[in-house]
Amino acid sequence: MTINQLIDMGGYGAYIWTTYAITLLVFGINLFTSIHEKRRVKKMIQQYWAQPSKLT
């Protein structure tokens, strides 16, 4: 199988690669937001335990 055949996928390349790209994008968004949120929450807790009285 050549690179061109791989990209073309029997004429369905645009549909197939778009589908996989969207899937990876959705996975990436979910992973990124979860990790980002975790960092934010941990930072918040660290701040709380550093000065518990200041956080309401």
Place this chain on the structure above:
Amino acid sequence: MLHWFNQKFLSPKTFYTTSSSLLPWFIAAFVLCFGYGLIAGLFFAPADYQQGDGFRIIYVHVPSAFAAMAIYSVMAVSAVLTLVFRIKIAAICMSCSAQIGAWFTFLALVTGSIWGKPMWGTWWIWDARLTSVLILLFLYLGFIALQSVITDQQNRDRAGAIVAIVGVINLPIIHYSVIWWNTLHQGPTISQFATPSIAPSMLYPLLAMIAAFLFFYAVILILCMQNQILLREIKSQWTKEVLCYDY
């Protein structure tokens, strides 16, 4: 007895520490299944005799649709546990599952639409299967919207649980829609193991991808639940302790 079990095994702290140790295993399982499913599905599975290479969309469409329904089932079970036994972890699981479920339902609809264009000649049709999955997306979004407008934690959990339980009626409708109605959508692909309608070389990557999507759900669910647990338990001493050895 139930109270003891809840305290011992379903307490936020126990869940947090146990899930932290399980997380790397779920990540590894996801990478393995996704890697195999992706490579075998895209490059090694033979082209379909009718749909040609276009059928390869199945490797992301079917797993996302399957996961969307499985996640709603998890939500419904969590909703019952929240309403009947008032288990905190179940309420958190329900709320986190909704976010991931909405993404997977969106993915199922978009990938299905992209598949539909070359196969049916249209991006969308008000077919029973497509419409019932769209309703599932609205159920997820409705649940998220409802939870975001209620400020009181207990009322939020209770209202969300009721919506999740009511929405369960849509699951059998989605599953049997291709049997009950004359739809453009094809029949079930992998529920006919007795008389396999799909070759093993096509089936194994599909099963691997379904497993990968479920492992991915588990990974995101754990991360999301841990975040919510930490926020809810911010004043507990253990949150400070876990942060010392947490990654």
